[in-house]
Each structure stands twice: as structure tokens, then as C-alpha cells.
Amino acid sequence: MVPEAEFTSYYGRPVVKESPWQADIPAYLFTGGLAGASSLLAAGAGATGRSTLARNSRVGALAAIGASTFFLIHDLGKPSRFLNMMRVFRPTSPMSMGTWLLAAYGPLTGLAAAHEIVGALPVGTRKVLPSVFTRALQATGRPAGWGAALVGPAVATYTAVLIGDTATPTWHDASGQLPFVFAGSAATAAGGLGMLTTPVPQSGPARRMAVGGVIAEQLAQAWMTRSMGLSVQTLHEDRAGTLLRLATVLSTAGGIGVVLAGAVSRKPRGATGAQLLSAVSGTALMAASACTRFGIFHAGQASARDPRYTVVPQRERVDAGHPVRSDRTPPGGG
Amino acid sequence: MSSHSLFGPLDPAVDAGWEQAPGRKGFLTDTSVCIGCKACEVACKEWNAIPSDLGDGITGESYDNTSALGANTWRHVAFVEQSTPPAPAAPPAVDLGMPTLRAPDADAKPEFRWLMSSDVCKHCTHAACLDVCPTGSLFRTEFGTVVVQDDICNGCGYCVPACPYGVIERRAEAPGDKTKNAGIAQKCTLCYDRISDGDLPACAKACPTESIMFGDVDELRERGQQRVAELQEQGVTGARMYGDDPHDGVGGTGAMFLLLDEPEVYGMPPDPVVTTRDLPRMWKRAGLAAAGLAAGAALSLLGGS
Amino acid sequence: MAECHPVGFQWVMEAKRKGARIIHIDPRFTRTSAVADQHVALRAGSDIVFLGGIIRYILEQEKYFREYVVAYTNAATLVRDDFRDTDELDGLFSGYDPETGTYDPASWAYKGVEEYAAAGNARKPSADQSAHTDRAAGDTHGAAGAVGHGHSQTTRDETLQDPRCVLQVLKRHFARYTPEMVEQVCGVSPQDFLSVCEAVTANSGRDLTTAWVYSVGWTQHAVGVQYIRSAAIIQLLLGNMGRPGGGIMALRGHASIQGSTDIPTLFNILPGYLPMPSVDDHPDMTAYLKTVTSDTQKGYWTHAGAYTASLLKSWWGKTATSDNDYCFSYLPKISGDHGTYNTVTRMLDDQVEGYFIMGENPAVGSAHGRMQRLGMSHLKWLVVRDFQLIESATWWKDGPEVRSGELKTEDIDTEVFFLPAASHVEKDGTFTQTQRMLQWHHKAVDPPQDARSELHFMWHLGNKIRARLAESTDDRDRPLLDLTWDYGQDGTDEPSADKVLREINGWQVKPDGTPGPLLSSYTQMKDDGSTAGGCWIYTGVYADGVNQSARRKPGSQQSWVAPEWGWAWPSNRRILYNRASADPQGRPWSERKAYVWWDEEAGSWTGHDVPDFPADRAPDFRPEPGTAGPEGIAGDDPFIMQSDGKGWLFAPTGLLDGPLPAHYEPQESPIRNPLYSQQSNPTRQVLKRKDNLSNPSADAPGAQDFPYVFTTYRLTEHHTAGGMSRWLPYLSELQPQFFCEVSPALAAERGLVNGDWATIVTARSAVEARVLVTDRIRPLTVNGRTVHQVGLPYHWGQGGKGAVVEGDSANDLIGLTLDPNVHIQEAKAATCDIRPGRRPADHQVRGMVEDYISRAGITVETGNTLHEKGDQS
């Protein structure tokens, strides 16, 4: 722990403002990750003939991205003006980029999922649909799935830039590693969803993805906390601390569950147990991923509320004679 | 995206593509002559028809009952009661070789002081709020200032945590209320409407002591630096400029301040940095992470079931 | 000043930028202190000791501006042999009558003018003065303060050695105002005190001037007038009067409060500071003028007859002729103190039927709010004209006494009329600001709905009354029926403010009695009925037929004195008595301070301002001794309105509580007066009533129940009683609640917590306020003990319709004890108790106060002994 720093503030009032975002935004971070990684998983599953996994992941991705979009719009102060996001294309605005990503990703995911859904319909029902539609889906579904898989990783990680690109101390301090944390967390969630929805025999990639996600996330978080500086405290305290500790417990449990599920499934008559274990672990992993996002979100909010996290590092820079200056720091940062 | 336009000195209006920019306009707020009358706060509210905010009575924080800049307070006067003199601080006195007006008088140094300072949006050279705005609601005017277009803002709130000074804020919206611009980001416009007509900003016009000076940023910067030298010479060792350095973390500000103590004493960050300075690195990292995710996904396909 | 006159304060800041040193003397550290070079915290109510200390320092250290003092002040003038000073009489001057609590000022006169003084001093105690509640005080003095019989011929010793000369009197008088005494009484350290002395003296002289600025921190005391006198003495000794950068600036209050004394809303003066005639002394104009001025004094005040006749002509036009004394008999005559506070006590005694409240909110703004409100409940009718339904208009349904159940709305017989008023932007007219400058404001918008200007209201009220009386044959109705009352704008029912200004300026009266050409100067006024003018000092505001007050030439287009911005009385002079800016020979004291000087070649006075002196009076001119009037003004008599042409260090006449300032403790004080046995001003006006009790002082039993000093004041964010700020959201949010300011030490002593509530108690009431603990309030060591002060802004009130914020009123805490000269309330220093927590519920507050009263043993006599006999007297 960093020792308590002496610092001056104006009646302890915040220097920077905490974002006005409510639960919508961490939910958005979570669902975005879930969707993006699910699209990847789906594409892989499809390519390797794991059609159930592919279908479930595609539909999951659509549901997730649908929720994500809802959360994003719901959070706006003027939801009716959501489309104003489309007025500009602004690379300096991660939200603008994210919107364009979503604009690309959403339809692709939609097509891919629709293709799956239609494909899963009983033949009789399918015949009711206009044939143009089914034929169009037939033609586009697969490429759309690949497209979604291509954009998906960006959807999963850009949200780290979204919150990192703020003056919120914790988020900004974490911004170098946060994409990796989010990537890991996305993999965990998507894997978890696959495990929950797909029979064990087909969900091997989901399990491996989940475990890989957990490991990657833990490693990235360790890296992140080491490089963050003072604001790291916010990850350990209050609501954020609880959520992040819960995330670790859940992902550890989930990880163990994955391994067990694999082992049990190889046992004779282990199928039912394995399926149950898989579903429970998958749920735990998804919850872990959500906890990570909510935890990091709240840590950031807390860091904005307490002036110490803004003032102390800046004061230290100044006192050390190294305030940020453009002629010393190469343009564009390092 | 040219990395140059994210950081370092530049003329923001020109950078934003204004072809015949009339020259950058801004403020110098000289807190050494501020008397805390709050005329600036009220004038701003009157001119911009900002809703009033009664709060829950007094704050108990000296004479400050509006607390901070925000959606409904675009000028905010801070009141700092200091019982002990702070260590003679920061910038070294500039020796202009002028004769001293008054011998620094040790006895005259107050053991108590009451600092007042009228804060406002900094109209940063590199404005994080504007950089991150996804709708283009925030834009750079021909005067180099940063203004919200109420009819475009969708209230995404992104500019709020982006601002390194905690200035801009989304106006709260109670269900069913008809408050003007509820849900929309709000901050000082540097009286875009008034200065476009050649008028003074309302706050500057109302300020009785000329603590708030409006004009050409370059000229104000010089005036401020001169005044700092003057004050230093009179023994006001804490006097310093804030925001006047085009090489600082936000490329210098359009609204500069002459402070008598460290910025954080007044609730301002000591070394603010525009967050988008680090954006290229963030994008690279995000790209790497995405690639990693894809690779991981590919790897997960290896193996059974 | 920064708090209450922020716009004017810009010039202080500008002076500071140019190197001026700013010193702020105030019990509290305020926004003014924040930007001052030095803040001196002193105990509220102790300034005369502080200022007296400076006077002593100047005299002892011989720092006075000798040349100026000898030539321009009455320092050299000898005082009567039988004058006895406070140092001899232990706090009293000679002439005190303990029966009436008043002075016979005869012995204060200049030596050699005894016979005049005996014959005709303006004021003699009248029978009812013994009541102390009912006297007309200094009301019979006009602009020059007082009549100066025989002042055209005084005895002077210009070596300043004669023990009876004013300078020597001063030395003896102030000898006991030592730095140690300053420390003991004011709680100011000798270092702080001496640094002020040094700054003030070092920055005065030929090349430098010091200015004093004061407002109600000095006036609202039972010795308020003498505070200002103390500053006047300093300024005269240092040669800072009549010079640029010098003077004593009275910062006036409401936008045109200066105007409201020039053309008064006061009961005891007529326009232009002519005294109001009295029933007893003024059967006719001759008798009146005899007490207003004297034919044995110098200066322009001897023309009071012309000013009075012109005033009467302007009011009663053709009816006013030399045969009928210009209708002098039409003037109402006063029979005693008809001041606002006395009127309130008369209301309580059912002696007042009706009351107009126009632009005032006494239920909140006047001292002793409870008496104000209860008083109004005894009226038959009440008319309130205001922008808002202020507390003074609604006390009968939501005032504290109604809330407590003490008054029941259905039992109140007062009929209350509310008439909405137009604001200054909704009507034409002038403001007269603190520099005596008139500035015309044009109507910018129509008043909303039924709101109308005062002028509209008064004119139509007059029209209506006159129409009702039109058939009357009763003599008592003549003054109303004969009034010139023609203010209509081109025959409409809108009155014209311009017409009013013209009448104020005055005109030549044509032989047929109708208005002739406008006057350009008051020197044109005659006492033979050939001129009319509503206020002689304002004559010239319409010079050359031009509304001079409407001039707005930018400063950049004229000289630094800016004579073409507005118009200042008299004669557009920006600095009064500016002859003193030149030396006795008529040369500027220094290049830097050149302002008005004698031009030898032209044989006239000239300079940057309009010279305040007979234009062609050479500096070396000496009149025959005894010459009266303007002709009696010598070439080195700069103070041309004074009866001897000199600045008065010692006031031989005009004041009721002494010719020199002496320190007396406030009515309620934590200490005994260390200077004299006489504790408080022996002539103060006490109102001995059951509803106006005082807390015991000093060592009196019960004083320990009210151990703290409190003072009241304003905040920049609010305006006075709140009618113009608490109804405005943008101002209310800046200071939303009534609060009390206390030091951390007092907070610790009484368990007060920042942001929590406290209850403040006096013998009048108990109020609750949020607590602001601040280092800006410092405990002082006074007379060996720690004195804590409590600060209370007085802007809040309870009731009123539509106020954005409300709260308890500081004025409910304040009792009525008044200065004898001007009847001002002592609102700046009193004692109280303070305790943590909110006050009891409305209906229990009186119980709490009664408990305090009985515990402290307070009776109507408490604190009201006028004369304390000491060991030495």
C-alpha cells in the first residue's frame, strides 16, 4: 500500500468530476465484452463444426450487443438524440469510435444470429418466411459471422480506451493495461456463456477460452496494479474492492469448475454432472467478468470523488521538477 | 490523427480549421484583486439564464455556498481561509531590475489570509472535453474557445470525466421537470454570443475590481506575467501564473489565472494533462489486446470436444 | 467597503495597485480585510479609544500639519474659561444636568462670545426632555451644524501655547488615550496600533494624503456621531480635509440615501439641511432664522433666510408673500422626537393611527423587530409600497408573534394596504450618491401591472386629498390647497420627474408670480420672494436649462476630476472646502496634490475643480473683525459654511453629547469603562420600557448570563432586510441561511459545531442560526479578559410572501438605545449568550427569554442609569 500522502485540497472537494454514468455503463462494458468475444468463439466453433456452440454464441452475442446498445442509449441524458453520435467520426473520441464499431458490429452480429436462428427453426416454420429473406440470410450469414468475429475483439477491448481516456485517476492510470484486462475478462465471459448454454461435448473451446481469459485477466491485472500508482488504492477499497475480490473468487471457482467439468465429463455416466458443473462454472465466470467491470467502474468513480488521487501524483511530479511539458514529453505520449 | 494536434503548443482555432480566426480570446483572472463579491457568478447566471440551485442551506465552507463549477455554476468563486502562511512557494521571483516600491515588511505579512478566486472553464488549447465528445456538440469557435451546442449534445456525459479540471457537467434531470437543457452538458461558453457582438463576457463586465480581464490571450499572458513580477517584488512570494504555459499538459489555457498559492488550494489541479495525449498509446494497446483475444480464441479451438 | 460597496471599492483596488496602503479596522476579518495590507481587529464599540489614541499620538509626536492646523482649523481659537473637560469631570463635560440627562452647552463656547451663547443657543432643554423618550435632540441645527454667534470675531493664539486654545484642550483631553489604553479597551496590540499611527501620519502632509472611509460600523452606536468627529479631528490635524485623496468618506447606504437626507425623509430637517421649525421656539420666520443662523457669524449660512424663503415660494407659490411670512405658518412644526423609533413606541401606546412604509422593511430591518411588529398591530391602517410582499406587509398573518400565538390574526384591527412599487429602472429620477453627486436615470421599461412610482402615488394621493378638500373653508386645509401641485406630464395623469427636478433647482419668480428663468446657483437666491427653489444646495442641477445630472461624458474625454459626469452639489463641486488644497498664500501644497489655487494674474481662484470659495477673494484678504456673512470670510478661511471659517477640531456648538469625542461603553458591554467612571454616553437616549430591556453590563449582577459581544452587519450577497435579495434565487443561493460567525475558541467553549445550529439570546429575544466557525473572528483580550465576539448578518426575516429563503432576524435581538444627536440605534455592539442547538419552538421562545431575564435579574432600570458617579467627581 502507498503511504497516506499529505495534500491540500479545497474543502476535500473533488478536483475532477466523476462521470455521471450509472450502472448502465459498467453493464455496457460487460455486455460489449461478452458480445465481442462470443462472436470470436462462434466463428471458431462454426469453422470447427461445433454448430451448437456456434449458434448459441452467435445468439448470445446478439443478445449481449442488444443489451449493450440499450444500456448505452439508456444512459444518455437525451436518449432521443442517440443518433447525434452519427454526426461525426472522431478518432479522438473513443465513444465516437465505439459507436461506429457498434454500427458495424451490430448488423453483422444480427445477420449471423438470424442465420443461426432461422437455421434452427423447424423446416415447416422456415417455409413461412419469405424466400428472399431466407436466401439472403443464407448468403450473408456466414460472412457476417466472420465479420462479427473480426470486429468483435475491438468491441471487447475498445471500452478500456473509452474509460481510460478520461481524467478519472484510476481509469487513466490503468489505461495502459486495461485493454488486456478487458480482453481477458471478455474471454472469461464469452467462455462462461458457451459453457452455460452448450453441451459439454461441444463446449471445449469455451472452457479453454474461459480459463485462458481468467489467466490473462489475472496477469494483466497484476501488471496493471503494479504500474498504476496511488490510484491503485481505489481497487482495494469500498464497493470496488468488494466487487474485485468477488471477481477473483468467482473466476477462481469458475476456473476450477471448468477443469472439474472436463474431468467429470470423461468419467462414465459423468455427462449430467459435467453439464451441471459446466453451467454453474460458466455462470460464475460470467459473473466474475461482470464484477470486474463493475469493480473497475466504481474504483474510477471513487478516485474522481477523492481529490487525493488527482492532486497527489500531480503535486509529486511538480515537486520533483517534472511537470508534464510538451517539449520534454514526445508528442503523442509513449 | 496527427499526433501534434493532441498535445503541445498550437493555435486552437487555426488547428480546428478556422480560416480567418480573429485571434484567440480568453480570460486572465487576477485573484490578488478579487474581493469575492460573486458578481461574476450572478452575472453569468443572469445572462445565460442558468437555473438556481438552492442546495441544503449553508455549506459551512467559508462564504462559499455554491461549492464548485458545474452545470449550474459556470463561474465559481472559491473562498479559502488560511490560518498559517504557506511556505514561500514556487516560481522564483523574476528580476526585472526595477527599483523596489516598498521594502518587504516582515511584520506586514498576514498570519491569516482569505483567498478568493473566481474559477471558470479553462478553454484549453487541447480540450479533452471536446476531443472525446462523440456528437460534435462541443466545438472550437473562431475565438479559440470551447462551446457546447445544446441542440446537439445527447447527454452522453463523456466530456464530464474527461475534463482534467472538473468543469463541465451534465445538468441533472428530475423526471418530469422542464428545466432548460436538462440532461445536457453545460459549461461556460466564454459568452460566445456576447463576444461575437464585440461585447465583454457578462462576468468580466460585472467584475468591479477588474479581477476578471477579457482579451487577447497573448496579451493577457504578458500582462499576467508582469503583474506576477510586480507582486513578487512587493513580497507576495506566492504569486504565480496558472495556465499560461503553452507547453503544459493542456497546451496552455485560454482562461488563465494569477494565483497566490498552489492551484490545489483553490481546488484546481497542479499539473493537469489532457487525457487524449495518451490516446494513441491506448489505441495501440487496445489493438494489441484485441489481437491477443483473437489469438486466444484461435488457441482455444485446439483440443477436443 | 468591499462587502457593501464593491463597485466603489474598485477605486481602492486601483489605488492599491498604485502603491496605496490599505488598512481595515473592523472587529471581523471581512472581504475588505482580505485585500487590505493590514487588518486591525478591535472590539465592537471601542473605536473612539482607537481614534483618540491616534489623535494623542499625532499631538504628542508633533506630527500634525502645523501650517494647515494653525491657519485652517480652530486649533488656535480660545475656549471659554469655564469649560470643563471629561478629564476633570470624570467623563462628563461642563454643563451636564443629571436630572434631564442633557447638557447646557453654554460653557463649550469660544472665549469672548459668552454673551451670544447665553442669548441664543439653538437648543435648550425643554420640559419633556426629562422623559428621555421624547426629545428633538440636535434637530434644530441646520447644514452648518449650529449657529455660531459671534464667530466672526474669535480670540486666537496662533502660537498654540495658550492653555485655553483648542489644541491645548485637545492635548489634555486625549492624554489618557494611550497605546496601553487602546490595548486595554480595544484589544489591539500596541504594535498594530502604532503601525496604524505611523502609516497614517507618514502618509499625510504636503505631498501625501490619507483618506478615511466609514459607514455604519461607526454610526450605529449610542455615541455614533462622535466616532465621526474623532476621524474629523485626525483629518484636520493631518491636513487631509479639502484636498484630493483626503477627506472622510461616508459610504451611504441605499442608492439615494444621500438624496434622502439632502431632501429629507427625516422628521427634523427641511430640504437643504434647514432645520424643521419647532412649536415652542418658532412662532414666525424671524424667530426661526434667529436660531438657524446669526448675523455675527461668517460664511454662506448667513443666507439661510434666502434659502428658506425660496423653499416656501416653491411650495406655496403665489400664496407665499412677504406679507404672510411666505406661508411660514403652513410648515408643520415639531414638538419633540418624531424619529422612527420614538414613533414605534407611540404606536405601542396607541398614539399613532396610520403609517406609510415606502421602500423600507422595518419588521426585519429596524432594530427590535418585535417592537416594530407589535407596534404596527396597534395601527388603524398601514400602507406598504414595495416590490414584494415583504414581512412588514404580512406580519399580521405570518410574523413571529403570530407564529408564537402571541398575536392572533383575527384580533388585529390594522387594515393593511399593499401597493406594488415601480423600481428605479421603471421610472425617471435621480440618485444622489455618496459623493453628493446626482445621476439621472431614465425609465427603461414600464412597471409591471399595477406597480407605480412613488412620484405617481404621492402626486395622485395629493390630487385626491385636494379634491376632497376643495370646498373646505377650514384654515388647517390651506397648506394643502395652496400647494403648487402641478407635476402632470402634458396634461396626462403621468407625473413628470423632470418637472420636480426643475422645481428643486429653482427659478426666478416673474412679477406675475409664475416661474421665470431657471436659477444657476444658490447665490442667486433672494429672501424677498423673487426666487423659488425646492432645495438650495441642489440649485444649479438645472443650470442653463440643462439637466446637468443627466450628463454622461466618459472619463476618458475629460479631466481626471470628471466634472461633466452627473452633477454634484453644491455648484458641481467634487471636493468640499477645496480652498484648503492650497496653502494660506494660495499655492498648491505640492505639485502632486495641486487641486485649486489662486491665480494672481487673473485675481481669482482656479484649478481642476470648481473652487469652493468666493472666486475673487485673495488669500491675503482680511475682513474687518466682526464682519459677518460671506464678506466676513478671510482669504484663509477655507471652511466657508462654518461660522468662523475654520475646521472644527473642537465643536463649540451643534452637538448634544459634548464638544469633543469621549469614549463611553455601549449600553451593553462586557467591561467597565476604563477611561472614566461614566460608563456610557450620559446623554444617550434610553427607552425605559418593559418591552425594551437591556442586558446587564460589566460587573453588574446578571452580566455573566450574557458574556459575549455581538455585532450585526451586511453580506455582499444580500441587501439589508432582504426585500431585494431574499426574493431573488440567484442571490439567495449564495447565502441561503442566517448564520452566526464565531471563533474556534468560542466554538470550543460553547460546544458549537461548524454547520450545526446555535441559539443566540438577549433580553429581547432568542434566535437560531447556523454556525460558521472561522478564524476570521478572533477572541480579543480586553481589560485583562478574553472577549469573544459573535457576528450576525441581519438580512433574514420570517414571513413575507414568496421569499426564496427565510430565517430568524438578527434585529429581534437588538434593543433600542439611541444616539442623542441623530437617534440612530446601537446595532453594532451589544451583549448576548450563545448556545448550541436550535431555539425552542415558536411558542416557547418567550419562555426561554423570560428565564434569562429573571435569572439575570433584569428590570426596566437595568443599564439605563444615565449618570454614573465616580470616585473623582
Ligand SMILES: Nc1nc2c(c(=O)[nH]1)N[C@H]1C(S)=C(S)[C@@H](COP(=O)(O)OP(=O)(O)OC[C@H]3O[C@@H](n4cnc5c(=O)[nH]c(N)nc54)[C@H](O)[C@@H]3O)O[C@H]1N2
Ligand atoms: N451588499 C450590500 N451592500 C450594501 C448593503 C447591503 O445590505 N448589502 N446595504 C447598504 C446600506 S443601507 C448601507 S448603510 C451600507 C453599510 O455599509 P457598511 O457600514 O460597510 O455595512 P455593515 O456591514 O453593516 O458594517 C460594516 C462593518 O462594521 C463592522 N463593525 C461592527 N461594529 C463595529 C465597530 O464598533 N467598529 C468598527 N470599526 N467596525 C464595526 C462590521 O463587522 C462590518 O464589517 O451598505 C450599503 N451597501
Ligand SMILES: Nc1nc2c(c(=O)[nH]1)N[C@H]1C(S)=C(S)[C@@H](COP(=O)(O)OP(=O)(O)OC[C@H]3O[C@@H](n4cnc5c(=O)[nH]c(N)nc54)[C@H](O)[C@@H]3O)O[C@H]1N2
Ligand atoms: N441590526 C442591524 N440593523 C440595521 C442595520 C445594521 O447594520 N444592523 N442597518 C440599518 C441601515 S443602515 C438601513 S439603511 C436599514 C435598511 O432597512 P430597510 O430600509 O428597512 O430594509 P430594505 O430591505 O432595504 O428595505 C427597502 C425596501 O424597499 C423596496 N424598494 C426598493 N426600491 C423601491 C422603490 O423604488 N419604491 C418602493 N416603494 N420600494 C422600493 C425593497 O423591495 C425593500 O423591500 O437597516 C438598518 N438596520
Ligand code: SF4
Ligand atoms: S477546462 Fe474542461 S471543460 Fe473547459 S475546455 Fe478544458 S477540458 Fe473542456
Ligand code: SF4
Ligand atoms: S455530453 Fe454532450 S457535450 Fe458532452 S461529450 Fe456527450 S455529447 Fe458531447
Ligand code: SF4
Ligand atoms: S464568459 Fe460568460 S458564460 Fe463564461 S463564465 Fe463568464 S459570463 Fe459565464
Ligand code: SF4
Ligand atoms: S466579480 Fe470579480 S471581484 Fe467579484 S468575485 Fe468575481 S472575480 Fe472576484
Ligand code: SF4
Ligand atoms: S448595488 Fe449598486 S450601489 Fe451597490 S455597489 Fe452595486 S452598483 Fe454600487
Ligand SMILES: [Mo]
Ligand atoms: Mo443604510
